[in-house]
Amino acid sequence: MSDLRTMARLVESGMRVALPVDYAGVSMAMTRPLIERGAGNLDLVCVPTGGLQVDMLIGAGLVRSVETSAMSLGEAGGAPRFNQAIKDGTILIRDATCPAIHAGLLAAQKGSPFVPMRGLIGTDVLKNRADWKVIDNPFEETADPIVLIPAIKPDVAIFHVPLADRHGNVWIGRRRELAAMAYASAMTLVTAERIVDESLLTDEITAAGTLPALYVTQVAEARHGARPYGLWGEYPADTQELLRYAREARTAEGFSAYMQTSAEAA
């Protein structure tokens, strides 16, 4: 088992980092250790959308680019540091669409250079993605354009789960995008509410929802590690806290003050 700071040290400048959607198990517990660690020029991949954690990393100046299908704080509205960075042009945005991000991770999972995807033709999403390609479907005799999404191979995936075991197996339940992230990534760092002794693979019932240790680089315990986001089957999101952040982080100063006070509170 590891601790949060030890794990954060594995993240280096210029890495491509995959982070999950709000409700899937965001490792908010890793956000401050990552900011303390200070590895910058990160290329974030939101699987498939981003929120508070991404906004904080942007606010802390660690982010070079964001590939995402959306960025928001849900009920608390727009992501303030992201929106400001877009206006200022200080980060590169790679707008995607949810299934395209899943497709890129799937290609990496399969060891394939790309996978095809329907839709997208005629969108400005496609028009702004020079890294995607359109070919003519070779299985059709008449013209049939189809988009190819290249493999997304993150250097590291970071997420939070309810349960892990001492062997490094982690229980992801039906949030299988977490497995997809781990398959695609060179390293996977996991925080967990609880760490148990007995292997999650021993029992077929828990094994069905388990990501094997083979894909997990390090695990650290972190109670309420997703807060203020919720964790499925564990606790709900703290909407008031999200609203407070949304309000305070409207300015760079407000963001700094928020990070300061909530660091002291922690």
Added chain:
Amino acid sequence: MSDLRTMARLVESGMRVALPVDYAGVSMAMTRPLIERGAGNLDLVCVPTGGLQVDMLIGAGLVRSVETSAMSLGEAGGAPRFNQAIKDGTILIRDATCPAIHAGLLAAQKGSPFVPMRGLIGTDVLKNRADWKVIDNPFEETADPIVLIPAIKPDVAIFHVPLADRHGNVWIGRRRELAAMAYASAMTLVTAERIVDESLLTDEITAAGTLPALYVTQVAEARHGARPYGLWGEYPADTQELLRYAREARTAEGFSAYMQTSAEAA
């Protein structure tokens, strides 16, 4: 809930039928109802290899073609009716390789016309598959041939699981190829050891290994429905019975006699 004969009536002549590998949950319970039903000219897709059930359907004369990565009775040796049919040229064989069959189902799952796959170049597997195509990977500047596997869209998938509920949800555990088969198929027929009242989706732990009713056309109860194959977490394979079949089904007459006597025993 349904019964085996009612389910078998949904299978029609000329259908493409997906069947799982020996150890993943073969619905042997459906074999005789399918033979009784007598819908022929079936195109079987083995996911990714075939055994006793496929051999019996071939022996009964219901099979037009088999797409598979391998055919055998495991420890009991070669599949006798399959091998004879190959020698006689009475069935069309589409030799594949395991990940190509998974790739074809994945393409159907994604609603994509194909997915790419590494390997295969220079094999006689590829040479004999006019339905597969080789393109030059458009993401590389130098020549980089890559095989595209077209979507496999079975008309029906048939398999056996330990547990289902009255709502049509079925528990597949970590045998996720069963889910892949169902996603790809227009119909899915499932036999289950037990059928419970409470929804498998209510509890996050069982939900993680559950294929939702959305993909399941009908479910029928069948105790020991995989026998003489085993079912994970339930019972082991009956190797003696497989050996007996392998011995008796060497000739067409022996096969008929076997099917006759074991039907009387059942």
Added chain:
Amino acid sequence: MAPALPREILICTIARLLDGVRHVAVGASSPIPAAGAMLLRALKESEGAAPVKISILGSVEHNFFTNGSTELFDCAGQGRIDAFFLGGGQIDGHGNVNLVGVGDYPRSSVRWPGSFGAAYLYFVVPRVILFREEHTPRVFVDKVDFISAPGTSEPGVYRTGGPKALLTSKGLFSFDKEKAGFRLESVHPGHDLTEIQEATGFGFDHDAKPSQTPTPSPEVLSLLRGRVLDELSETYPEFAAQMRQTLTEREPVAS
């Protein structure tokens, strides 16, 4: 019984637009579409018709997906989702939807969350209902600043889905794929054609005297205010409570 609230008319209109679907997916923060889908489900059940499945994204209770957040898109690609709802920061007269922002991309002056799954789902879900309550010229523009998802596609482009209707707080439009444009089908009670024309930044077909959007029958209203509101309050407790309160406030006036 209190007369139908404007939101109840929207909910009943959505139930009508969904008639015939087997499976409808609804966004996590879309209580009115969800209520419409739930109303249809209740109506079909009382008729003894084929059941209607509803997937509410992001909800733990109404999530019968078990393969992570990719399953919705896979399911749509397999043709297993008949209807879906899209909003849009901007929607133009050709049915193009902008979920990204206003101004010169990528340095948008107003940035919205992003395209989510629209750039795919708009292509593969047969019945996409565009739903935006705010009916103003800043939403309904002549040409969107960014195409998250196009209303129509050129011949040869694989497309099994697209916009079917556009529903706002003022009226209901149908979408004509051949003409790549909208037609005003009906005006909600309390609104008129002139008002809608002024509030819409694009041209559209309409009858000289467009009909009024039908108001729900007492039977439908009581189903909506009873069972459907109960179901709705499980997933959208605040919205359901708010609707209940409005109904209570109205009741004395109406009676």
Added chain:
Amino acid sequence: MAPALPREILICTIARLLDGVRHVAVGASSPIPAAGAMLLRALKESEGAAPVKISILGSVEHNFFTNGSTELFDCAGQGRIDAFFLGGGQIDGHGNVNLVGVGDYPRSSVRWPGSFGAAYLYFVVPRVILFREEHTPRVFVDKVDFISAPGTSEPGVYRTGGPKALLTSKGLFSFDKEKAGFRLESVHPGHDLTEIQEATGFGFDHDAKPSQTPTPSPEVLSLLRGRVLDELSETYPEFAAQMRQTLTEREPVAS
């Protein structure tokens, strides 16, 4: 202690060939490769070196995959499997493997099960060990009747894996990718070069006097006959029991 059995020499040779791997996958009906992998794991553990992971396909107990039968191939494609074993009804001097049949495909006169995952794994697993105990000219042919998986690929073909060695009941060969051919590295005790040449349907490089395959040290043998045989009997009970019996029968003769 009884001297090493021929199968024990094979097992120890496999452990040597696997030295340095982090993760090796073994087929369900491959007790000798599994034993070799388990021996390596035990040796590394006693040295305090980095652990060796073993995946035994089709086994419930030694299966730490949770994504169905596709996961092995995905895992290999991700570069997470360092070594794998392949047999073959026919293997030729260029390292081509035939798992399909003899004679004119598709109406093979002798039909074997099929290619399984070989047409993929041979390309992406860095260290593929060809293992076939039967060393006869009908197995080791000049040219296979059907290429399930080719020993080498043309330049430009994506290939991160391929054959590393060929191990039979008579000897050990290495594979030279540049020459696309085998070289006899060593001859097992009790066999000789002439015998191997007669039993092999293809030409191969060799020293004038090839060395003998090393026999295991007493320490390695006792690890093999103790812990490894115990572990092996969980997954391959019949094979382990048979080896135990052979050892018991030999013991009085040797002592």
